[in-house]
Amino acid sequence: MERIIVPFKGDGAGTGELTWGQQQVWRAMVEVGTSMSMGGVVPVTDGRTVEDFAQELRFFMSRYPSMRTLLRIAPDGATTQETVAEGEAFLEVYSAPSADAAAALAADVHAGWRARNFEYTREWPIRVAVVRTADAVTHVIVMVCHIAADAGGLGVMIRELGQRDAIGAQSAPGHLELVEAQRAAARTTDTAMRYWETQLHAIEPQRFAGRTEPAGDRFRQLVWRSPALHLASERLAALLSVDAAPVLLAAYGVAFARVTGREGPFATQVIVSNRFRPGLADLVTPLAQNGFVVFDPRGASAAEAVARARQASMRASKYAYYAPEPRLALIDRVARERGEPLDLAVFYNERRLALRPPTDPPAPDAIRAARAATELVRETPLPFFNEKLMVNVDVVPDTVQLTTEVDTAYIGAPDVRRLLQEMEDFTVAAALDPAVRAV
Structure with missing residues (x-):
């Protein structure tokens, strides 16, 4: 496995409480002891390259403030969050000798991710990896921690990924603005x-x-x-x-x-x-x-x-x-x-x-x-x-x-x-x- 560095930059940086939805999700995550992550393995059949997926990850990190947010957990358990303006993410790249081996490898990567909770205070809440053979990228694996998105949010990300040429470098409205609105x-x-x-x-x-x-x-x-x-x-x-x-x-x-x-x-x-x-x-x-x-x-x-x-x-x-x-x-x-x-x-x-x-x-x-x-x-x-x-x-x-x-x-x-x-x-x-x- 190799890691490709993906720099990102976006708006919406700051610190704040958890939103109401995040508070409910975080309580459940703590109770069950898992990240309640969403995602899976998707075969790649359209010729996208490793660089294409690096650009998609950069889009997610730059566009959505929740993807570049870390939790801050006090000794008494009080939890807040910090969103950064810029940083680096990583795209994991795995190589396999054949298409069958690539499918098995992608499944193994996904299973390993599901078994490992996110490190909430120092790991971005999105993991992306690709599996390739000598000929092409065959699979992409994506996992998102539930503290950063729900199923509806994932739908937004998928939809806007197809519109990213029109969206450009513009950041989406962030969850910290929602915190302020909910406080009032x-x-x-x-x-x-x-x-x-x-x-x-x-x-x-x-x-x-x-x-x-x-x-x-x-x-x-x-x-x-x-x-x-x-x-x-x-x-x-x-x-x-x-x-x-x-x-x-x-x-x-x-x-x-x-x-x-x-x-x-x-x-x-x-x-x-x-x-x-x-x-x-x-x-x-x-x-x-x-x-x-x-x-x-x-x-x-x-x-x-x-x-x-x-x-x-x-x-x-x-x-x-x-x-x-x-x-x-x-x-x-x-x-x-x-x-x-x-x-x-x-x-x-x-x-x-x-x-x-x-x-x-x-x-x-x-x-x-x-x-x-x-x-x-x-x-x-x-x-x-x-x-x-x-x-x-x-x-x-x-x-x-x-x-x-x-x-x-x-x-x-x-x-x-x-x-x-x-x-x-x-x-x-x-x-x-x-x-x-x-x-």
Whole structure:
């Protein structure tokens, strides 16, 4: 391996606190002990050279202040950040004797990076490497630390990389300006906390019956795939004139009640991107924060359950932008007032973006035929999981893929598999019901 020095220069230098999104991400990173990094290996088929990738890295470093930012961690754990105006990054270059060897080498580099946390106080939060043979560059490997960007930010970087000739040397707006704007936004936090307090008083304190001692690996990940759930959610969304997101959220709430038998409204934290807010769409910094969805599917028709989930999701998104510390203090206070801890460790993460109401709903026969393809793709142990249940809707075409992390001390893996199947059963039954219409 050799390293190519990539000098960079940009605007937005300074020091400051972490943004609200960064504070939430940093807390999670510390809890789980990982950099929660994003990225992967991409084959190179367009003839780009090592120098081309060095120029792309220079663009990222110069354009986005978050890519040239280091954390400053005080002895008491207080964390701030420093963005520099100029410096040097490194492009790693690996050589392989053949195309097959290059693919294996790229996978090894990526695996090694995933196993090694970023050094937050002295390593730039982006790693880039290329693998080449004697003939050409065959693969590029990119990894970005979550403290510097979220999935939406990566999308901005990819889009603007294709526009860099027009952008030139101009730096993007930085996260330190956002810190200042958020410091002046106390009213935004106060309004969000009033919503959260109302919901915290409306729910049952506990989500599960209790804790048991699991027989095997306590923390597990299940990846489950259902083309039928995809088709049924599209059909039901078309019948109800909504997009498919609230359909799956309603299915989650209904299935959770069926499996756990818990009384009271369904409550789950959701990941809200916040990029719909004015001025935030193109920032490369973590903007996602937790929203709180509460709705009651009991006694509701399928159409009513979807409507309630949709309304609850919209309210949760509206109040998912706030300073994190007041929310933590609020949760503690409400728990004291209610006389027991509040279990908020159930999560839902809709990763698909810009969903729209379907215009051509799938036919009933296609939904029925697709049920045979439902499968548990894999079930593997996790080294650690800091919540109790999290269902992620992955970005996979022509199917619904749900990646679920679970603490089996609270809900066993068989019950998780049943929950996922119940989501499909609810949605398919509603999609095939001739009486279903928008409420």
